Amino acid sequence: MGINERKEREKQQRKNDIIDAAERLFFKHGFENVSMDQIARESELAKGTLYLYFKSREDLHYSIVNRVLEMLSKVLKRDYDKHASGAENLINLGKSYIAFSTQYPDHIRAIMMFDSSKFEKLETNQSLKILEPDSPLMLLIHIIRKGQMDGSVRKDIPDRELALILWSHLASVLELVSLRLPLVKALEIDENELLNKQFEISISGVILKQ
Amino acid sequence: MGINERKEREKQQRKNDIIDAAERLFFKHGFENVSMDQIARESELAKGTLYLYFKSREDLHYSIVNRVLEMLSKVLKRDYDKHASGAENLINLGKSYIAFSTQYPDHIRAIMMFDSSKFEKLETNQSLKILEPDSPLMLLIHIIRKGQMDGSVRKDIPDRELALILWSHLASVLELVSLRLPLVKALEIDENELLNKQFEISISGVILKQ
DNA sequence: TATAAAAATGACTACAAGTCATTAACTGAA
């Protein structure tokens, strides 16, 4: 059945086109300031059509987020070194994430703007993507487990718990820098230094000195 | 002019009454699900009146947040021990904050739900309240500075920077617990343990062993 | 008691999310 395959491909393509259009507008004007009508116009479709591909505005937003997470995931995996220790990988992962956020500030903003309290407005499977094997969080858990095995990471806290803590630590400072920069500036703090220092603090609480 | 004073007092009172009403509804239904009309009804005023006291819905939300921060500030100050070292005070402050969040989960939710990207919709002076001398953040900076003076806290990172990092670390895990509990549960993690472990991790990266 | 100032009102406007009856495009069989 070649036709059904083609249709499926076209459907995915269209979905991607809509996400592209939404992303363009979002990066330009900020998500808050972009309406579904505008997205429809930008993607050269009627508004109703958007709702054939996305359950809600939130769902569309999350699709952008999700694509960013996939990008991030690829970068993090690329930098993963299977011969290095868990601790080394942990440090690399943090650095990669920070580099990514410097390179794609708009994309990071998109992630940080997503309000997770609206999970119920998503297509049913969407919200569980963070728990899929390929997600950044899962990679982090894997690295921590590895570090606990090779003795370079503390063992007294379960891997999943440690991962969640490190992830949210880094994310919180990224959020500070990408959404609350005025506050950071008001305290006369350099945002890059802030990111690096925070990273050093939480990493030093987790890896074991050899 | 006793009359003007009385009027000012009544104005503040009314403002507080509106915040009370909004808070009741918010705690009951979640902020997203409460309209200005409902708040008007609950506070037995017309909708237009609300806008005499608050510039916008966001401004009203922030006023709730602000009152919570004042509560928190009082608690933290009460637990401040001027005879203890900076490090000890730092640990106490963290514990107090965590205890507060356990005691008043709704209030913490209100803080965490506030979207700081909407600062421009606030009454002009509102957004700067975090930088006022009495705020929790400023108390934290003070404690860190003290610790740096008495040698119980690392000196290589400026006080303001360290404070912001610690604050956002703790806040991020609180957010996880108060807004993203399903994720925490999906990873089979106990939320109280998560809070305590995260606290231990970031604090150990900051205080100096004697 | 009259007048001015301040406070409160709620009908109204503007705008955006989401729906759905209708129309258009495509497909596969006759």
Add this chain to the structure above:
DNA sequence: TTCAGTTAATGACTTGTAGTCATTTTTATA
């Protein structure tokens, strides 16, 4: 080719809500 059935797309419409403002009510003052 044609046509019926299916799938995709449309956009006018509904619904809900934030915020406004001309009007009314209340309060202070002379």
